[in-house]
Amino acid sequence: MLRAIVEGLLDFVWPPRTQCLLCREPRPGAPLACPACMEEIGFDPTASRCANCTRPIESDRGLCADCEEGPVYGVVFALGAHQGALREAVHHLKFGDRPELAQLLGNRLADRVTVPHDGIVPVPLHPSRLRERGYNQAGLIARAISAGRGIPVWESHLRRVRRTGHQAKLQRDSRLHNLDGAFAVEAAVTPPWSDKRVLLVDDVLTTGATAAAVAEVLYKSGARSVDLAVLAVSTTPVRGKLKTSH
Ligand SMILES: [Zn+2]
Numbered sequence: 249m250l251r252a253i254v255e256g257l258l259d260f261v262w263p264p265r266t267q268c269l270l271c272r273e274p275r276p277g278a279p280l281a282c283p284a285c286m287e288e289i290g291f292d293p294t295a296s297r298c299a300n301c302t303r304p305i306e307s308d309r310g311l312c313a314d315c316e317e318g319p320v321y322g323v324v325f326a327l328g329a330h331q332g333a334l335r336e337a338v339h340h341l342k343f344g345d346r347p348e349l350a351q352l353l354g355n356r357l358a359d360r361v362t363v364p365h366d367g368i369v370p371v372p373l374h375p376s377r378l379r380e381r382g383y384n385q386a387g388l389i390a391r392a393i394s395a396g397r398g399i400p401v402w403e404s405h406l407r408r409v410r411r412t413g414h415q416a417k418l419q420r421d422s423r424l425h426n427l428d429g430a431f432a433v434e435a436a437v438t439p440p441w442s443d444k445r446v447l448l449v450d451d452v453l454t455t456g457a458t459a460a461a462v463a464e465v466l467y468k469s470g471a472r473s474v475d476l477a478v479l480a481v482s483t484t485p486v487r488g489k490l491k492t493s494h
């Protein structure tokens with residue numbers, strides 16, 4: 249606590265950043281994150297991951313149980329696992345008032361998206377949480393991807409109508425229930441994603457309950473397809489039976 253206060257004060261009196269934001273190594277003149285941290289962001293090439301959603305699976309290659317059943321959203325694009333430098337970056341982006349990280353990471357994420365989309369929809373924040381944080385991190389990531397891919401962000405037709413509490417504290421089943429009716433589309437007009445290919449954007453994919461709830465609303469309101477782009481995917485192996493290659 250005291251350390252955080254002191255560091256906060258140092259940040260304030262020394263605006264030119266001399267430390268990497270993620271590892272705190274001194275990096276005179278470096279922007280936000282040092283090259284070593286940016287290099288570290290990614291997936292362990294030796295780990296087994298779901299071929300569709302990129303989340304870790306316990307053994308062999310193939311699809312996780314969720315993707316085998318067919319998730320509401322389609323292909324998932326991600327920068328890496330939610331650990332190390334990337335976890336630190338996501339934390340700063342969500343809780344540390346560092347919106348500029350969205351640009352840095354969103355630019356990279358744009359390069360990972362390998363199929364065409366017509367527009368981008370960020371997962372909305374509830375208005376009260378938006379007031380607390382001052383920005384929607386998913387919206388900022390969406391804008392960086394938009395600039396990289398040359399497609400629009402459709403941010404104003406979808407709303408989070410219910411504050412859903414802290415998802416991380418809930419088990420998967422209660423999370424799904426917790427999101428019932430959490431998102432809604434403005435009813436008066438045809439949404440811009442009608443008959444279009446949508447790239448849904450969020451910060452982290454954990455159980456997929458939030459992304460599934462939004463994707464369902466997008467499909468019900470006319471989206472032709474919905475893929476998902478996230479900065480990071482959970483490091484916890486996806487539960488349930490696993491489809492293996494033998
Ligand atoms: Zn660093």
Ligand SMILES: [Zn+2]
Pocket residue numbers: 298299300301302303311312313314315316
């Ligand atoms: Zn999967």
